[in-house]
Amino acid sequence: MSTLQPLSGWARWPRRTCNTAPLDPGRLADLSPQAGQGMIARGHGRSYGDIAMNPDLTLMGALRNRILSFDAASGELVAEAGLSIAEILQVFVPRGWFPAVTPGTKFVTMAGLIAVDAHGKNHHKVGSFGDHVLWFDLYCADGQTRRCSREQNIDLFNATIGGNGLTGHILTVCTQLLQIHSGWITQKTLQASDLDQAIEIFEAHHDATYSVAWIDCLAKGAARGRSLVFLGEHATPDALEGAKAERPFDIPARRNLRMPMDAPSWALNSYTLRAFNRLYYRVNSGKPETQLVDYDTYFYPLDAILEWNRMYGKGGFAQYQCAFPLSSSREALLKLLGAISDAGLGSFLAVLKRFGPGSPERPLSFPMEGYTLALDFQLSPEALTLMTEMDEITCQHGGRLYMAKDSRMSQATLEAGYADGVPIFRSLRDATGSRPLFQSLLSQRLNL
Amino acid sequence: MTPADRPALILGARSGIARGIAAALAKRGHPLMLAARRAGELDSDVSDLSIRYNCAVTAHEFDVLDLDGHAGFLDGLPATPSIIICAIGVLGDQNRDAGDAQATKLIVDSNYLAPCLFLEQAATRMAEPGGSIVAIGSVAGDRGRAKNYVYGSAKAGFATYMSGLRQKYADSDLHVMTVKPGFVRTAMTEGMDLPGPLTSDAEPFAERVVSAMEKGRQVYSDLRWRALMAVITHLPERIFMKTKF
Numbered sequence: 059m060s061t062l063q064p065l066s067g068w069a070r071w072p073r074r075t076c077n078t079a080p081l082d083p084g085r086l087a088d089l090s091p092q093a094g095q096g097m098i099a100r101g102h103g104r105s106y107g108d109i110a111m112n113p114d115l116t117l118m119g120a121l122r123n124r125i126l127s128f129d130a131a132s133g134e135l136v137a138e139a140g141l142s143i144a145e146i147l148q149v150f151v152p153r154g155w156f157p158a159v160t161p162g163t164k165f166v167t168m169a170g171l172i173a174v175d176a177h178g179k180n181h182h183k184v185g186s187f188g189d190h191v192l193w194f195d196l197y198c199a200d201g202q203t204r205r206c207s208r209e210q211n212i213d214l215f216n217a218t219i220g221g222n223g224l225t226g227h228i229l230t231v232c233t234q235l236l237q238i239h240s241g242w243i244t245q246k247t248l249q250a251s252d253l254d255q256a257i258e259i260f261e262a263h264h265d266a267t268y269s270v271a272w273i274d275c276l277a278k279g280a281a282r283g284r285s286l287v288f289l290g291e292h293a294t295p296d297a298l299e300g301a302k303a304e305r306p307f308d309i310p311a312r313r314n315l316r317m318p319m320d321a322p323s324w325a326l327n328s329y330t331l332r333a334f335n336r337l338y339y340r341v342n343s344g345k346p347e348t349q350l351v352d353y354d355t356y357f358y359p360l361d362a363i364l365e366w367n368r369m370y371g372k373g374g375f376a377q378y379q380c381a382f383p384l385s386s387s388r389e390a391l392l393k394l395l396g397a398i399s400d401a402g403l404g405s406f407l408a409v410l411k412r413f414g415p416g417s418p419e420r421p422l423s424f425p426m427e428g429y430t431l432a433l434d435f436q437l438s439p440e441a442l443t444l445m446t447e448m449d450e451i452t453c454q455h456g457g458r459l460y461m462a463k464d465s466r467m468s469q470a471t472l473e474a475g476y477a478d479g480v481p482i483f484r485s486l487r488d489a490t491g492s493r494p495l496f497q498s499l500l501s502q503r504l505n506l
Numbered sequence: 507m508t509p510a511d512r513p514a515l516i517l518g519a520r521s522g523i524a525r526g527i528a529a530a531l532a533k534r535g536h537p538l539m540l541a542a543r544r545a546g547e548l549d550s551d552v553s554d555l556s557i558r559y560n561c562a563v564t565a566h567e568f569d570v571l572d573l574d575g576h577a578g579f580l581d582g583l584p585a586t587p588s589i590i591i592c593a594i595g596v597l598g599d600q601n602r603d604a605g606d607a608q609a610t611k612l613i614v615d616s617n618y619l620a621p622c623l624f625l626e627q628a629a630t631r632m633a634e635p636g637g638s639i640v641a642i643g644s645v646a647g648d649r650g651r652a653k654n655y656v657y658g659s660a661k662a663g664f665a666t667y668m669s670g671l672r673q674k675y676a677d678s679d680l681h682v683m684t685v686k687p688g689f690v691r692t693a694m695t696e697g698m699d700l701p702g703p704l705t706s707d708a709e710p711f712a713e714r715v716v717s718a719m720e721k722g723r724q725v726y727s728d729l730r731w732r733a734l735m736a737v738i739t740h741l742p743e744r745i746f747m748k749t750k751f
Contacts, residue, residue: 124550125554125558126550127557
């Protein structure tokens with residue numbers, strides 16, 4: 059049973075009518091995607107661009123979310139791949155376990171986390187989500203389901219982590235959870251008046267468990283790169299007082315707001331954005347340096363506003379996330395920030411983060427040792443021109459773009475950014491026969 | 507009695523609605539007995555519910571169409587159910603089924619005859635200790651529509667049967683509730699073109715069903731559907747027949 063429905067990524071552009079069906083492992087063999095158009099699996103649709111959509115056939119996997127086993131001694135969790143981080147938190151935080159790596163939204167499936175090799179605020183310490191996957195079962199092009207791990211089907215294991223769902227459908231996942239002693243995070247906020255200071259802070263706090271910076275992408279001159287660096291540690295019970303110490307895993311239930319409608323397109327302009335950024339800096343730099351915040355507030359601030367993507371109006375937006383090697387990060391970031399503030403385009407929340415070592419064994423995994431910058435642009439011809447300009451700066455400095463966020467980069471930009479990985483990935487796709495069968499708008503656009 | 511002393515039997519446990527209701531009951535601490543055909547495939551639901559909610563969950567082979575097996579099935583359960591959720595139903599394919607004796611009989615047997623016979627027998631056993639029978643009907647039974655009247659008429663009969671059962675046991679401790687879901691977003695309907703605002707997700711829907719059960723409601727249906735169906739059922743037949751609904 060299949061049906062047509064309009065789909066888009068979280069950025070709401072591009073939007074296409076897609077033929078969809080439930081991802082049902084028992085019936086995968088009966089599917090016959092049209093020759094040359096293939097199919098792709100989709101979870102909660104939280105990647106930004108066209109990575110999880112295929113007009114010919116998109117398989118919806120989020121309802122396959124059953125927990126299959128949990129070892130309370132080791133923290134090993136086995137579940138159907140549609141299980142989300144939100145569910146993991148709900149079930150396992152009260153028992154003292156936390157996802158080893160979490161991105162900035164909890165509405166993501168484990169299959170999605172693997173497909174983009176997602177990173178979190180602790181990448182510099184523990185790597186990306188793929189580093190905490192012990193094994194997964196992959197439905198392959200030949201109709202077989204294979205167990206992939208660091209011991210068996212190693213090439214498939216590595217190519218699938220970060221492989222955008224293009225090596226097969228990820229059906230079952232075994233991941234290692236992290237032991238915690240409370241649901242609270244000790245947050246430390248440090249101000250950086252320019253980019254150099256922000257980098258200095260990151261380098262000086264390499265042993266912080268979590269670190270991320272909000273960066274004012276519109277500040278000019280001496281204030282270029284002005285940032286607030288947020289460091290975080292899982293709080294131990296002795297850091298808690300009163301009721302929190304008695305029930306360290308109870309965190310206040312959050313009242314979610316919902317963005318009720320699309321913001322009008324004129325609401326976002328360089329004045330409102332500049333004003334917002336200035337205000338955000340002032341409000342947050344006035345807060346005490348060390349604060350105790352619950353994990354929901356610390357990790358998922360935007361999840362509290364359901365459908366916040368409507369803030370950018372009905373035309374949608376594009377998120378831009380790039381990473382640079384350590385040696386060229388500073389120069390590249392200054393050039394990018396210069397181009398952004400010159401154009402007067404930017405976003406409410408631009409994020410800067412120090413990455414630890416990448417995973418060269420995974421051909422399409424995004425993180426590399428150095429810095430990553432992420433920000434949104436409301437879609438407009440000017441924004442698209444700016445992003446093309448940013449692509450050039452990124453390529454010139456040995457950087458690359460994150461495919462989970464992308465909806466517009468060129469094949470050349472991809473091949474420059476993943477120079478070693480793309481040929482390996484393509485030949486694995488050819489060798490396993492997955493190239494004609496597993497396709498998305500992204501794979502077609504980038505010829506993956 | 508605490509929820510731990512009130513085990514729940516879920517019939518047709520593979521369906522999305524049943525899965526949602528099972529979760530809502532497990533959250534409250536009820537031990538669960540999941541029943542369906544090919545019970546082996548319920549293993550993942552057993553592990554999921556027992557790990558998520560720290561409760562006892564078992565799976566049981568059950569074919570409602572095996573009418574002679576009903577008594578033996580009830581006798582063989584590890585505990586006498588205090589709650590029965592009946593989520594048995596076969597949607598069928600209207601175009602294929604209409605006029606086909608075999609297919610129509612299967613729809614009527616699965617949606618009406620067999621569940622009614624089973625619940626009649628279960629009710630007899632539950633009347634004394636008391637408990638709740640919650641049967642999932644359908645708004646399709648409220649008015650015959652060209653799109654699904656084979657299924658809809660069987661569901662109409664089922665609803666009438668439940669209404670009678672409810673009256674029969676009105677003076678006992680047995681509570682009989684009929685649920686009339688509209689379109690709930692589940693695996694079963696995922697491929698279907700569902701109307702947006704009238705579609706509810708299985709989880710919040712199940713939560714409302716169980717809380718209606720706890721309050722002792724007779725019929726539970728979503729407010730929006732109740733409003734819509736109030737209009738639909740009151741349209742004069744000569745007008746209704748001309749509509750495309």
